Amino acid sequence: MTSHENMQTAEVNLHQKRGKLIAVCSAKGGIGRTTLTVNLAVALIKKNFSVAILDGDFQFGDVNLAMDLKTSLTIKEVVEGMGSIDEHSLANYLAVHESGVRVLSAPERPEFADLVTNEAVTKIVDVMVAGHDYVVVDTPVGLNEQAIQFIERADQILVVTNLEMASLKNTKLLLETLDILGLRSRARTIINRANMESVIKATDAAKILAVENPIYIANDFQICSQSINLGVPFVIKHGKSEAAKSVFKMAELISSESGAITAKKTKKSHSPFGKWFSKK
Numbered sequence: 620m621t622s623h624e625n626m627q628t629a630e631v632n633l634h635q636k637r638g639k640l641i642a643v644c645s646a647k648g649g650i651g652r653t654t655l656t657v658n659l660a661v662a663l664i665k666k667n668f669s670v671a672i673l674d675g676d677f678q679f680g681d682v683n684l685a686m687d688l689k690t691s692l693t694i695k696e697v698v699e700g701m702g703s704i705d706e707h708s709l710a711n712y713l714a715v716h717e718s719g720v721r722v723l724s725a726p727e728r729p730e731f732a733d734l735v736t737n738e739a740v741t742k743i744v745d746v747m748v749a750g751h752d753y754v755v756v757d758t759p760v761g762l763n764e765q766a767i768q769f770i771e772r773a774d775q776i777l778v779v780t781n782l783e784m785a786s787l788k789n790t791k792l793l794l795e796t797l798d799i800l801g802l803r804s805r806a807r808t809i810i811n812r813a814n815m816e817s818v819i820k821a822t823d824a825a826k827i828l829a830v831e832n833p834i835y836i837a838n839d840f841q842i843c844s845q846s847i848n849l850g851v852p853f854v855i856k857h858g859k860s861e862a863a864k865s866v867f868k869m870a871e872l873i874s875s876e877s878g879a880i881t882a883k884k885t886k887k888s889h890s891p892f893g894k895w896f897s898k899k
């Protein structure tokens with residue numbers, strides 16, 4: 620399929636079902652959130668799940684770039700047509716990647732981010748989750764209001780770090796914050812580039828973070844950077860690479876654990892972050 624054909628919006632029939640929301644977050648930028656979001660989504664679809672990505676970085680989202688999707692329909696256009704959004708009409712705004720992953724893109728320009736209200740995001744997430752087995756959100760860096768609205772609603776929170784001390788220090792703070800807020804049981808730590816050359820080894824990182832079962836993703840700068848620059852997730856073209864193998868393993872783990880994690884999830888009547896941020 621050509622990238623032009625990829626531009627076609629979805630003419631999909633979304634079924635009513637409750638899927639899982641996966642928030643991919645990190646305390647530091649440039650750590651691999653987008654790389655892992657797109658590759659995890661494709662790995663899950665290869666396991667015959669229906670999968671959508673929500674590019675949650677409304678200012679500088681680059682999921683489209685990472686998947687070579689060109690579409691003029693973004694979450695901004697969804698919000699503008701909000702009155703009539705349901706699972707059927709939302710499908711028209713989703714770009715379809717050749718793998719079958721459906722993508723709701725971030726606005727084309729950073730100044731449009733403010734048009735996307737929390738209320739609209741809540742409705743959009745509900746509709747997307749109702750129509751797919753998995754919705755993977757590439758969240759903006761850190762714990763700003765936008766990231767938090769996804770994190771607190773997620774069935775699984777993937778906290779991505781690497782072996783650099785600054786990342787580990789901030790990841791530890793992020794994990795502690797999730798703990799304080801009662802969200803830690805849904806969080807899974809991903810140590811990206813786990814075998815990169817570093818004075819800190821992956822096992823030391825796990826100890827520093829006090830996490831028992833982190834998911835390790837192999838380091839492969841050439842394949843990852845080529846993949847993101849060409850817009851082809853490496854699990855497609857380099858399925859046998861160490862990076863792809865670790866993503867497939869992660870998809871297996873996540874899909875086998877998601878039932879248990881959701882079952883453990885306690886429904887809260889109000890946002891634990893409410894005291895930090897006033898909702899729009």
Ligand SMILES: Nc1ncnc2c1ncn2[C@@H]1O[C@H](COP(=O)(O)OP(=O)(O)OP(=O)(O)O)[C@@H](O)[C@H]1O
Binds near residue numbers: 653655836840841847
């Ligand atoms: N497992 C990996 N091995 C080697 N390089 C990687 C790996 N994962 C990501 N990278 C590289 O790290 C860089 C940043 O990745 P990416 O854009 O996915 O990070 P990000 O957290 O989404 O960044 P941003 O904060 O800018 O959104 C890219 O050049 C990517 O190729």
Ligand SMILES: [Mg+2]
Binds near residue numbers: 652653654681757
């Ligand atoms: Mg990114």
